[in-house]
Amino acid sequence: xxxxxxxxxxxxxxxxxxxxxxxxxxxxxxxxxxxxxxxxxxxxxxxxxxxxxxxxxxxxxxxxxxxxxxxxxxxxxxxxxxxxxxxxxxxxxxxxxxxxxxxxxxxxxxxxxxxxxxxxxxxxxxxxxxxxxxxxxxxxxxxxxxxxxxxxxxxxxxxxxxxxxxxxxxxxxxxxxxxxxxxxxxxxxxxxxxxxxxxxxxxxxxxxxxxxxxxxxxxxxxxxxxxxxxxxxxxxxxxxxxxxxxxxxxxxxxxxxxxxxxxxxxxxxxxxxxxxxxxxxxxxxxxxxxxxxx
Numbered sequence: 001x002x003x004x005x006x007x008x009x010x011x012x013x014x015x016x017x018x019x020x021x022x023x024x025x026x027x028x029x030x031x032x033x034x035x036x037x038x039x040x041x042x043x044x045x046x047x048x049x050x051x052x053x054x055x056x057x058x059x060x061x062x063x064x065x066x067x068x069x070x071x072x073x074x075x076x077x078x079x080x081x082x083x084x085x086x087x088x089x090x091x092x093x094x095x096x097x098x099x100x101x102x103x104x105x106x107x108x109x110x111x112x113x114x115x116x117x118x119x120x121x122x123x124x125x126x127x128x129x130x131x132x133x134x135x136x137x138x139x140x141x142x143x144x145x146x147x148x149x150x151x152x153x154x155x156x157x158x159x160x161x162x163x164x165x166x167x168x169x170x171x172x173x174x175x176x177x178x179x180x181x182x183x184x185x186x187x188x189x190x191x192x193x194x195x196x197x198x199x200x201x202x203x204x205x206x207x208x209x210x211x212x213x214x215x216x217x218x219x220x221x222x223x224x225x226x227x228x229x230x231x232x233x234x235x236x237x238x239x240x241x242x243x244x245x246x247x248x249x250x251x252x253x254x255x256x257x258x259x260x261x262x263x264x265x266x267x268x269x270x271x272x273x274x275x276x277x278x279x280x281x282x283x284x285x286x287x288x289x290x291x292x293x294x
Contacts, residue, residue: 013087024038075087095183131157248292265278
């Protein structure tokens with residue numbers, strides 16, 4: 001993604017809303033996406049978000065969320081050029097504080113109740129079970145050695161995927177972290193739906209505390225209890241695949257994270273960081289194997 005491509009899509013967006021050039025301020029910028037605040041000559045503001053590759057369909061997911069009544073930023077304009085998405089969004093202003101675990105659980109209940117997910121992809125039992133083989137194929141395609149733990153996971157994947165369709169099963173945010181909840185002067189809004197899908201809500205709940213620390217089933221069990229207390233499906237705590245709900249969720253989420261890293265390597269996004277990303281893949285796979293008892 002080149003700066004000129006980003007500049008070009010911004011020009012299209014500004015033209016669609018009838019604005020000329022704006023002052024640009026970076027909020028968060030990554031290698032494949034970015035968020036900027038635009039300030040117009042009349043003092044009004046908007047947010048410019050751009051992304052490429054697998055992130056370039058977020059406007060679709062935001063439409064699904066908005067149609068379901070979820071609190072998401074308003075899309076003021078959307079532009080697609082080959083491989084690149086640009087959006088002008090309403091400016092929510094600065095975040096006042098982080099969302100609490102209880103707030104995260106309650107908001108997740110609302111997200112997972114959304115059943116009409118339109119064209120978003122589905123992650124069901126068969127697709128979960130195929131994940132170890134997909135990780136192996138992606139690594140093989142780019143000449144990365146496939147760790148032995150992948151084959152151990154492949155042997156148990158069918159059995160461990162059982163119960164994936166138990167409620168909650170619906171819209172999944174996919175990057176459900178406190179940073180995806182914006183608590184500001186205009187209320188609470190949900191951000192970053194770029195990789196949303198339809199699937200087991202437990203994967204969202206397992207992602208809330210991130211993947212940097214070792215997986216903690218006891219801590220996740222507390223989150224699941226908060227989810228039920230907030231009105232979520234009581235089956236969120238039901239065993240599935242022969243495991244407790246917390247182990248099941250964390251194990252599959254770690255495998256899902258490894259698959260995402262493998263996908264990025266296959267896309268050529270590592271750009272010299274292959275060793276670090278391969279190390280992350282191996283760590284997530286090892287954690288998944290322990291949790292899923294592979």
